[in-house]
Amino acid sequence: MRLRNIPGAREQVKEDTRCFGAGDDTRGKWEEIFGRKAPVMLEIGMGKGRFIIDMALRHPEYSFIGLERYESVMVKALGKLDRMERDGIPVPENLRFLCMDAANLEDMFERGEIDRIYLNFSDPWPKERHAKRRLESRGFLEIFGRVLKDKGIIEFKTDNEGLFDFALSELEDSGYELVYLSRDLHSDEEEMKDNVMTEYEEKFSAKGNKIFKYVIKKNPDRK
Ligand code: SAH
Numbered sequence: 343m344r345l346r347n348i349p350g351a352r353e354q355v356k357e358d359t360r361c362f363g364a365g366d367d368t369r370g371k372w373e374e375i376f377g378r379k380a381p382v383m384l385e386i387g388m389g390k391g392r393f394i395i396d397m398a399l400r401h402p403e404y405s406f407i408g409l410e411r412y413e414s415v416m417v418k419a420l421g422k423l424d425r426m427e428r429d430g431i432p433v434p435e436n437l438r439f440l441c442m443d444a445a446n447l448e449d450m451f452e453r454g455e456i457d458r459i460y461l462n463f464s465d466p467w468p469k470e471r472h473a474k475r476r477l478e479s480r481g482f483l484e485i486f487g488r489v490l491k492d493k494g495i496i497e498f499k500t501d502n503e504g505l506f507d508f509a510l511s512e513l514e515d516s517g518y519e520l521v522y523l524s525r526d527l528h529s530d531e532e533e534m535k536d537n538v539m540t541e542y543e544e545k546f547s548a549k550g551n552k553i554f555k556y557v558i559k560k561n562p563d564r565k
Contacts, residue, residue, distance in 0.1 A: 351413040355441050358420055362450070363441040370452035375438060376405040381457035384409060386444045386477060387464055391419025393540040394460075395426075398434035400538065404457075409440040416441045444477060444485075451489040459486055461498040463542035466505040478509035483516050487560055494560045499527065499543060501551040513558060522557035 355361050362368050362375075373379050381404050385394045388408035398406040410416045416439060427433050440450060464477040474481055478498060486496060496518070500506050506525075513520060524530050527537065528547055533555070539547075547553055 348414045348417055351417045354420070355413045355416050358439075360420070360423070360437070361416065361439045361441055364446070364449065366450070368440075368450045370455065372405065372407075372451070372455055376436065378405070380405045380436070382407065382455060383458045383460070384440075384456050385460040385462065386447075387411070387461065388419065388439075389415060389463075389541055391422055391439075393462055393538055393543075394437065395419070395422060395434065396538045397460075398437040399432070402434070402436055404436065406434070406437045407440055408437065409442065409444060411441070411443050413441055444482065447485055447489055453488055454491040454494075456489050456494060457491055458495045458497065459490065461496065462540040463500055463502075463546075464498070464505070466500075466502045468504065473508070476505065476508065478505065478512055480512045480516060483512060483518065487517055490560050492560065492562045495521075496558050496560075497555070498558075499540070499553055499555045501542070501546040501553055503552075503554065506554040506556075509556065517561050518558040519561055520556060521559050522555065524555045525552060527553040527555040 355363065368375065372382050383397065383404050384407045386409050388394050388410045391408050391410075394406055394408035408419060410419070419439060423433050442450065461477050465475070467473065467475045473479060476482070490496070498509060522533070524533065527533060543553060
């Protein structure tokens with residue numbers, strides 16, 4: 343998601359106390375930031391934040407972080423929370439934001455600091471020469487593996503079959519074990535009970551696109 347540049351977005355994100363970014367000292371400090379000991383769940387590429395806000399409301403027992411690269415997109419999520427507050431809708435206190443490129447995740451998280459990572463409708467980067475930029479590529483899985491705790495989980499949803507097949511092929515010898523796979527998530531009643539829709543999921547499933555999902559678990563013996 344790349345929105346038109348919004349004047350002042352960078353300053354707004356920098357000043358917002360719910361938002362962290364490069365240069366902030368968060369590594370190994372997330373329990374302190376949330377003010378409690380609770381499992382940490384991270385969405386990478388949250389876009390306008392609908393999924394992570396809904397998840398935080400639905401699961402007060404966990405701490406949630408929404409990560410997004412672009413300030414112009416991040417301010418949309420901040421605006422959503424501000425509107426909720428103005429309308430008297432309870433705003434989740436167990437939610438923080440990170441504005442950065444996921445490639446630098448290890449600057450902001452200690453080894454094993456994250457329990458679960460959500461990848462929702464990641465940019466497909468269809469050109470072969472850009473394959474390394476895909477968040478489901480081996481290189482990213484390695485970075486994620488270092489910040490995830492043992493038996494940590496990654497959940498990935500997309501409507502892009504090519505990206506999904508690529509993601510599956512990247513699992514071989516990756517140190518992750520496949521624990522769930524669906525090529526039509528919305529027809530899996532059991533799995534849909536806990537499904538929280540993302541903005542893109544709503545848009546693409548309404549068009550009739552099938553939603554693909556995998557859940558993978560980090561092997562305890564992974565380096
Ligand atoms: N998860 C949302 C948005 C999907 S669009 C939904 O399902 O509705 C993908 C988002 O990921 C975009 O907003 C894009 O800016 C962000 N993104 C892509 N690569 C990223 C990276 N390397 N680091 C951080 N954010 C990234």
